[in-house]
Amino acid sequence: MNLCYSQPASKLAGFLILKGLAVPTLYDKIWADHLVGQRFDGMSLLYIDQHLLHEVTSPQAFEGLALAGRPMWRVGANLATPDHNVPTINRAAGIAGFDDPIARQQVVTLDENCRRHGVLQFDIKDQRQGIVHVIGPEQGATLPGMTIVCGDSHTSTHGAFGALAQGIGTSEVEHVMASQCLAANKTLNLQVKVVGDLPVGLSAKDLVLAIIGQLGTAGATGHTIEYTGAAIAALSMEGRMTLCNMSIEAGARAGLVAIDDTTLEYVHGRPFAPIGAQWDAAESYWRSLNSDSDAHFDKTVIVNVDQLVPQVTWGTSPEMVTGVNGAVPDPATISDEVKAESARLALKYMGLTADQPITDIWLDRVFIGSCTNSRIEDLRSAASLVKGRKVAASIKQAIVVPGSGLVKAQAEKEGLAQIFIDAGFEWRDPGCSR
Amino acid sequence: MKAFETVHGLVAPLDRANIDTDQIIPKQFLKSIKRTGFGDNLFDAWRYLDEGDMQMTQNERRLNHEFVLNEPRYQGARILLTRENFGCGSSREHAVWSLMEYGFDVVIAPSFADIFHNNCLKNGLLPVTLDHATVDQLFDRAEEPGFELTVNLVAQEVRLNDGTVFSFEIDPDYKAKLRSGEDDIIATLRHADQIRAFEGQHKARQPWLFNR
Numbered sequence: 001m002n003l004c005y006s007q008p009a010s011k012l013a014g015f016l017i018l019k020g021l022a023v024p025t026l027y028d029k030i031w032a033d034h035l036v037g038q039r040f041d042g043m044s045l046l047y048i049d050q051h052l053l054h055e056v057t058s059p060q061a062f063e064g065l066a067l068a069g070r071p072m073w074r075v076g077a078n079l080a081t082p083d084h085n086v087p088t089i090n091r092a093a094g095i096a097g098f099d100d101p102i103a104r105q106q107v108v109t110l111d112e113n114c115r116r117h118g119v120l121q122f123d124i125k126d127q128r129q130g131i132v133h134v135i136g137p138e139q140g141a142t143l144p145g146m147t148i149v150c151g152d153s154h155t156s157t158h159g160a161f162g163a164l165a166q167g168i169g170t171s172e173v174e175h176v177m178a179s180q181c182l183a184a185n186k187t188l189n190l191q192v193k194v195v196g197d198l199p200v201g202l203s204a205k206d207l208v209l210a211i212i213g214q215l216g217t218a219g220a221t222g223h224t225i226e227y228t229g230a231a232i233a234a235l236s237m238e239g240r241m242t243l244c245n246m247s248i249e250a251g252a253r254a255g256l257v258a259i260d261d262t263t264l265e266y267v268h269g270r271p272f273a274p275i276g277a278q279w280d281a282a283e284s285y286w287r288s289l290n291s292d293s294d295a296h297f298d299k300t301v302i303v304n305v306d307q308l309v310p311q312v313t314w315g316t317s318p319e320m321v322t323g324v325n326g327a328v329p330d331p332a333t334i335s336d337e338v339k340a341e342s343a344r345l346a347l348k349y350m351g352l353t354a355d356q357p358i359t360d361i362w363l364d365r366v367f368i369g370s371c372t373n374s375r376i377e378d379l380r381s382a383a384s385l386v387k388g389r390k391v392a393a394s395i396k397q398a399i400v401v402p403g404s405g406l407v408k409a410q411a412e413k414e415g416l417a418q419i420f421i422d423a424g425f426e427w428r429d430p431g432c433s434r
Numbered sequence: 435m436k437a438f439e440t441v442h443g444l445v446a447p448l449d450r451a452n453i454d455t456d457q458i459i460p461k462q463f464l465k466s467i468k469r470t471g472f473g474d475n476l477f478d479a480w481r482y483l484d485e486g487d488m489q490m491t492q493n494e495r496r497l498n499h500e501f502v503l504n505e506p507r508y509q510g511a512r513i514l515l516t517r518e519n520f521g522c523g524s525s526r527e528h529a530v531w532s533l534m535e536y537g538f539d540v541v542i543a544p545s546f547a548d549i550f551h552n553n554c555l556k557n558g559l560l561p562v563t564l565d566h567a568t569v570d571q572l573f574d575r576a577e578e579p580g581f582e583l584t585v586n587l588v589a590q591e592v593r594l595n596d597g598t599v600f601s602f603e604i605d606p607d608y609k610a611k612l613r614s615g616e617d618d619i620i621a622t623l624r625h626a627d628q629i630r631a632f633e634g635q636h637k638a639r640q641p642w643l644f645n646r
């Protein structure tokens with residue numbers, strides 16, 4: 001086994017087993033299998049299998065490469081699509097339909113850069129275009145056991161596949177383009193163990209909000225989370241993506257779910273997934289990666305979901321969350337001065353009063369979309385609630401933004417789009433909709 | 435990135451704590467496709483009275499003459515003196531780019547936010563951490579016309595023209611990197627052979643990762 005402790009493993013093996021340290025987690029295994037070595041300054045060089053690019057964080061990185069006269073290290077490891085600033089209306093017009101000149105320039109620049117370097121891009125006219133974190137899995141470009149980076153903090157989404165995925169900054173985007181490596185330090189392992197069954201009607205979003213409510217937005221700082229428990233294993237891939245997507249909101253570098261039949265069924269047959277003998281080899285490798293039952297976690301947090309009710313975030317931070325049967329807090333009763341002050345500011349910003357019950361809050365806008373919840377399964381579940389109903393007259397805007405062109409087409413084929421349109425929603429084109 | 439040794443220059447005092455990256459460079463200016471062009475929008479909401487956008491040039495803006503960086507006596511400052519937790523908030527690297535492009539080579543404060551501190555290293559801006567009492571003293575002195583400092587990274591000291599010296603601590607690796615002017619990519623590419631060898635083995639073990 002390829003362990004990467006700083007001490008020689010053989011000498012210390014007995015000691016490590018005694019201390020319960022020798023049994024690696026999924027994170028430890030993926031890390032070890034991608035560790036190129038230590039840079040002379042002590043940083044670890046981690047080999048990156050998949051780099052996702054979009055129009056906002058890539059141009060300066062391409063510019064940096066050009067200024068230094070450097071090639072991309074491995075073009076085939078990159079996949080690009082414009083998503084962050086693309087308009088979600090009038091897309092049939094292509095680039096001509098952009099009113100924002102800056103967004104247009106970003107998209108044109110991405111086109112040029114991809115063309116110049118030969119990077120595969122799903123451009124604005126391609127039906128496969130969509131939110132990076134939707135299209136990676138959809139195309140099978142996201143595979144179990146991979147290391148994946150992207151210049152967007154929600155890259156943790158791909159951890160649903162048992163892939164080590166994290167968001168990076170612009171300098172790091174250039175660094176990965178130039179060297180296929182990320183200079184990083186290993187994180188600690190945090191197990192979030194979910195006990196009980198998720199009650200009927202609740203989704204992964206409720207689950208992850210409850211987890212963040214318990215951990216706090218900095219509760220997982222310096223850690224990679226692995227979500228375990230029967231309720232996690234029971235989630236669909238879409239649900240797992242929603243869960244891992246929000247790991248970053250708890251401060252974690254990345255979030256992971258073990259690789260199982262659900263994972264493999266989802267991946268099998270996707271355009272970039274291996275086939276034939278390669279699939280068989282991949283499958284047996286992937287199945288060997290999971291954390292062993294006695295794997296060592298630096299910290300374990302247990303979250304019981306048996307009694308969970310639908311969760312609502314009421315403030316300006318995802319840890320400001322409560323059950324739908326709850327109420328917003330009264331800052332006067334919060335003992336931590338910093339938390340009390342941020343609750344006070346959030347209530348003011350949101351126009352809420354202390355102790356107001358959640359069910360007494362009027363909705364102004366409804367938005368269904370984003371990399372957290374814009375996959376076909378999300379649209380199916382939203383449509384099943386909307387069917388036969390109308391958007392209330394008091395709602396100022398109600399929009400649905402599918403996560404990719406393929407999700408959009410599928411939703412139209414299944415009649416979901418019509419359900420939303422009949423109810424009074426705007427049915428938009430794919431993108432982040434920031 | 436240029437090698438860092440010594441900077442001698444005028445000091446601009448910005449007497450606020452917890453300045454976050456959105457105050458350093460507000461988010462409406464992040465849509466650029468370049469690494470440059472952010473200097474004019476450094477501390478934008480404080481420097482100008484109107485709300486600008488990326489298309490406007492500086493001449494079209496209304497300057498806030500009350501703001502310290504707009505005072506004639508601080509023009510050309512290379513050293514920014516400020517308060518604790520400088521650079522908190524979002525991780526945008528544009529904050530460092532805009533400070534450097536404006537002309538700052540050094541920021542002196544009692545403390546810096548973590549990611550900002552890392553981003554300084556990636557781009558060659560020197561963050562100097564001095565204790566509260568020393569920073570207070572420097573703020574008093576910065577009221578004198580033409581107050582200058584020499585910041586010497588090699589000797590790890592801040593020297594006043596009257597000969598007073600304050601020394602500062604800095605992580606030796608961090609210092610070595612700033613002094614060499616070597617960016618992270620050059621540092622990593624020194625290991626190119628090792629990366630290539632790893633890649634070969636990785637491909638042999640997991641060929642499905644190399645189908646594109």
Ligand code: SF4
Pocket residue numbers: 083084131132133152153154370371372431432433434
């Ligand atoms: S939907 Fe929002 S969070 Fe997700 S990738 Fe797009 S911009 Fe980032």
